[in-house]
Amino acid sequence: MPRDRLLQALEQRVLAVIHGGAGVPMPDDAFNHLALDVFAIQYARNEPYRRYCELKGAAPATVRDWREVPAVPTAAFKELPLTCFPPDDAELVFTTSGTTQGGRQGTHYLASAKLYNASLLAHFEAALLPDGARPPALVLAQSPAELPHSSLSHMFGAIERELAEDCAYYVDEAGLHADALARDLSLAEAEAKPVMLLGTAFAFVHFLDACAGRGLRWALPKRSRLMDTGGFKGRSREVPRDELYRLYREVFGLQEQYLVNEYGMTELCSQFYDATLIDHEARRRRPLRKLAPPWCRVQALDPETMRPAAEGATGVLRFFDLSNLYSVAAVQTEDLGRTVADGFEVLGRAQGAEARGCSIALDDLLLAQQPRA
Amino acid sequence: MTPLDLWYLPPGLSALIPRPLLPILGEGEIDPRDPGAEGGLRRLAVSPELVCAAVAALDGAAPRLRNMPVCEIVAAIDRALACWREPGDPGRAALLEHGPALTGYSRETLAYAIDHMLPEFGEHGLRRLLTAELGDPAALDGFVTSENGPRHMARGPGRQVHVFAGTVPTVPVFSLICGLLLKSPVLAKPSSHDPLIPAVFAQLLARVEPRLAGALAVLPWSGGDEPLEREALAGAGAVIVYGSAETVATYRAMTPATTRFVGYGHALSVAAIAREALTAGAATETARRLAWDVALFDQRGCLSPQFALLERGGETAPEAFCELLGAELDGLRSRLPRGPLDAAGHARVRAVREAVRFRAAVEPGVRLWESAGSTDWTVLLLPRLDPGSGGEHRAIAVVPADDLAAALPAACAGLSISCIGLAATPQRTRTLEPVLSRLATRICPLGRMQEPPITWRHDGRPNLSDLTTWVEIEGG
Numbered sequence: 001m002p003r004d005r006l007l008q009a010l011e012q013r014v015l016a017v018i019h020g021g022a023g024v025p026m027p028d029d030a031f032n033h034l035a036l037d038v039f040a041i042q043y044a045r046n047e048p049y050r051r052y053c054e055l056k057g058a059a060p061a062t063v064r065d066w067r068e069v070p071a072v073p074t075a076a077f078k079e080l081p082l083t084c085f086p087p088d089d090a091e092l093v094f095t096t097s098g099t100t101q102g103g104r105q106g107t108h109y110l111a112s113a114k115l116y117n118a119s120l121l122a123h124f125e126a127a128l129l130p131d132g133a134r135p136p137a138l139v140l141a142q143s144p145a146e147l148p149h150s151s152l153s154h155m156f157g158a159i160e161r162e163l164a165e166d167c168a169y170y171v172d173e174a175g176l177h178a179d180a181l182a183r184d185l186s187l188a189e190a191e192a193k194p195v196m197l198l199g200t201a202f203a204f205v206h207f208l209d210a211c212a213g214r215g216l217r218w219a220l221p222k223r224s225r226l227m228d229t230g231g232f233k234g235r236s237r238e239v240p241r242d243e244l245y246r247l248y249r250e251v252f253g254l255q256e257q258y259l260v261n262e263y264g265m266t267e268l269c270s271q272f273y274d275a276t277l278i279d280h281e282a283r284r285r286r287p288l289r290k291l292a293p294p295w296c297r298v299q300a301l302d303p304e305t306m307r308p309a310a311e312g313a314t315g316v317l318r319f320f321d322l323s324n325l326y327s328v329a330a331v332q333t334e335d336l337g338r339t340v341a342d343g344f345e346v347l348g349r350a351q352g353a354e355a356r357g358c359s360i361a362l363d364d365l366l367l368a369q370q371p372r373a
Numbered sequence: 374m375t376p377l378d379l380w381y382l383p384p385g386l387s388a389l390i391p392r393p394l395l396p397i398l399g400e401g402e403i404d405p406r407d408p409g410a411e412g413g414l415r416r417l418a419v420s421p422e423l424v425c426a427a428v429a430a431l432d433g434a435a436p437r438l439r440n441m442p443v444c445e446i447v448a449a450i451d452r453a454l455a456c457w458r459e460p461g462d463p464g465r466a467a468l469l470e471h472g473p474a475l476t477g478y479s480r481e482t483l484a485y486a487i488d489h490m491l492p493e494f495g496e497h498g499l500r501r502l503l504t505a506e507l508g509d510p511a512a513l514d515g516f517v518t519s520e521n522g523p524r525h526m527a528r529g530p531g532r533q534v535h536v537f538a539g540t541v542p543t544v545p546v547f548s549l550i551c552g553l554l555l556k557s558p559v560l561a562k563p564s565s566h567d568p569l570i571p572a573v574f575a576q577l578l579a580r581v582e583p584r585l586a587g588a589l590a591v592l593p594w595s596g597g598d599e600p601l602e603r604e605a606l607a608g609a610g611a612v613i614v615y616g617s618a619e620t621v622a623t624y625r626a627m628t629p630a631t632t633r634f635v636g637y638g639h640a641l642s643v644a645a646i647a648r649e650a651l652t653a654g655a656a657t658e659t660a661r662r663l664a665w666d667v668a669l670f671d672q673r674g675c676l677s678p679q680f681a682l683l684e685r686g687g688e689t690a691p692e693a694f695c696e697l698l699g700a701e702l703d704g705l706r707s708r709l710p711r712g713p714l715d716a717a718g719h720a721r722v723r724a725v726r727e728a729v730r731f732r733a734a735v736e737p738g739v740r741l742w743e744s745a746g747s748t749d750w751t752v753l754l755l756p757r758l759d760p761g762s763g764g765e766h767r768a769i770a771v772v773p774a775d776d777l778a779a780a781l782p783a784a785c786a787g788l789s790i791s792c793i794g795l796a797a798t799p800q801r802t803r804t805l806e807p808v809l810s811r812l813a814t815r816i817c818p819l820g821r822m823q824e825p826p827i828t829w830r831h832d833g834r835p836n837l838s839d840l841t842t843w844v845e846i847e848g849g
Binding site for chain 1: 716720723724731734735736747748
């Protein structure tokens with residue numbers, strides 16, 4: 001942790017919110033107060049961010065509402081270290097996969113593993129384990145030992161240490177170990193012990209394809225659950241979400257209420273989860289939506305004007321994440337979505353939507369020239 | 374309102390049109406998938422049987438088309454295009470009313486194409502094209518005397534299949550015209566990004582010249598429907614495909630080996646501005662020309678500039694030029710508005726802008742000019758070309774360079790370049806010629822990039838003579 005006392009004091013304040021619980025909403029004025037304090041210190045300590053704010057004509061002295069705080073585009077993390085501390089002192093360094101815009105990797109330097117872990121564990125526990133269960137985790141992703149700079153693998157490592165009775169990884173450099181996973185699923189079925197399947201949607205598709213080829217299916221014990229994340233852009237096979245959920249039900253024997261999709265990105269320390277399991281546990285029926293934890297707020301902005309979109313209207317998603325304390329809290333994504341009641345929906349990445357005919361987006365050609373990450 | 378069919382079938386096939394037209398649609402109902410369009414649009418679910426029947430009808434019409442003198446075909450095309458320019462013409466009304474929602478171009482852009490670009494494909498232009506490529510156009514009707522060879526005649530390839538991409542509106546029209554000039558019946562597959570223009574053109578032509586009513590079929594099927602595409606390609610004399618490298622390769626693989634195949638794959642174009650075009654007196658005009666090339670067809674065509682190289686050392690510095698360019702693009706917002714964008718399109722522009730805005734704060738030489746409160750236009754001043762440098766929806770990157778002769782080959786390396794729009798003195802153009810000739814197949818004055826002459830050889834290949842077969846009679 002950096003020796004900066006002001007940052008340390010702010011970390012304590014953010015941690016207090018996190019320890020207050022992911023299910024406890026933060027009053028607007030309390031969020032705003034903390035958000036502006038975070039903005040003030042980021043403006044003071046993060047020099048590239050300050051220059052960006054100056055270009056946008058915003059400063060702590062003039063900003064009164066967290067919604068007016070300049071948001072850095074996710075692409076900014078590709079340009080240079082965006083930190084409030086010397087990047088060499090980072091306890092965690094996460095990089096993006098580099099397959100998106102620019103072909104270059106974005107890097108997020110984090111000063112405090114304690115803050116990061118507290119944030120991710122609190123929200124994961126609320127969204128995936130609201131019943132207090134601690135099922136073993138079957139992870140369809142690489143372990144943090146193999147991918148130390150993957151925020152997703154780090155998350156699974158933290159869950160393994162703190163929230164899962166047991167944990168196994170079924171993906172490594174060699175690929176997906178479908179046989180081992182199939183065997184362990186059968187074991188769980190035989191022992192009638194609920195499990196927690198975690199992984200990338202892409203890996204699940206891969207496994208489901210393998211199962212279909214061999215006619216494999218299970219009736220996993222009740223209260224077994226599944227969390228998937230990510231899309232399949234540029235991958236071999238795209239599966240619509242409805243189809244994927246149907247397969248989860250049919251092949252794993254999971255109930256719809258126990259399927260939770262995660263939305264997250266390297267540039268944000270907070271993650272977002274479908275409210276399905278929370279709603280189920282609270283015995284209420286609500287529309288499908290993703291929830292942000294109390295220490296992070298989301299806006300959808302009309303992409304034509306960049307003014308706030310009305311509730312339910314499509315916009316580009318922007319987050320103010322207090323757990324991004326050591327980098328930049330306000331982050332502008334390239335993802336389309338809309339706010340719904342107490343949460344939001346993600347509609348997808350705003351790219352590749354246009355017909356180019358015999359013309360081609362410059363990006364596609366420039367990217368094609370570069371070796372794939 | 375008169376219902377508008379987003380297809381065209383040769384006469385006699387109406388009994389084969391499935392009813393209702395689409396499972397979700399009755400005749401004349403509003404198409405719920407096109408919220409921006411008014412009611413009255415009708416879509417057709419195309420089956421392999423329908424394609425098969427259309428192909429048979431086209432083959433049946435072939436002899437009549439062969440016997441029609443080419444000058445009469447030219448005259449009919451001329452009349453159809455003239456009709457399109459008439460204020461009360463239903464084809465014009467359909468295009469201007471439904472065009473923005475269906476093609477993504479503004480009404481003004483579509484009107485410009487009909488009124489100022491399509492006339493180039495009228496009688497005068499087509500005669501020039503035929504003469505340039507075939508010598509005596511009458512060679513398409515029968516044997517003609519040749520100055521230095523035997524009497525000869527030109528035979529078209531027979532029935533053609535055209536697969537269109539949603540590029541600029543003039544492309545499918547010109548493609549169909551070229552088919553007709555060679556007396557080829559054409560089965561056309563419009564792009565889902567422009568389901569309108571090929572159908573409206575075929576309807577228009579049938580109206581003005583009943584003898585051509587059986588010469589075209591426009592059927593919107595979804596690419597990748599293999600049984601259907603086999604029906605479409607079987608027995609075709611030529612297959613012409615516009616689209617991505619992948620699309621071109623797919624159709625090439627499906628096309629029988631004996632059938633002529635022409636694929637127009639992806640390409641882009643570049644603007645190059647020499648320092649002589651940046652004198653205090655010339656800079657505004659140069660900016661105006663670049664703005665026009667960017668704005669017309671919203672950078673969707675292969676002739677659209679995706680970035681501009683700007684030579685340093687002129688009287689106007691890069692920043693000042695970008696300022697001028699922004700002002701010119703802003704002036705075009707009302708005269709030639711950009712087409713409507715969906716949320717994803719706007720978001721792409723925003724993503725490019727925000728990424729460059731951040732770079733502008735931390736990197737020297739990066740700056741951004743943009744339309745206020747909208748995504749209408751964006752000018753990016755960048756020290757080098759990177760992914761995320763715009764190139765669509767009127768977002769143009771301007772990249773300063775010390776010397777065009779060195780910068781052009783470097784910037785174009787590895788890219789498939791169709792056209793270079795050059796702002797330079799004739800003298801400078803001459804010195805650049807050896808460099809230019811290796812980079813692109815078309816070099817034109819800046820401001821004319823979107824409007825090539827009718828004799829332009831697309832991708833460097835002739836449009837008609839590549840598909841003709843010559844028959845010669847020696848001693849005849």
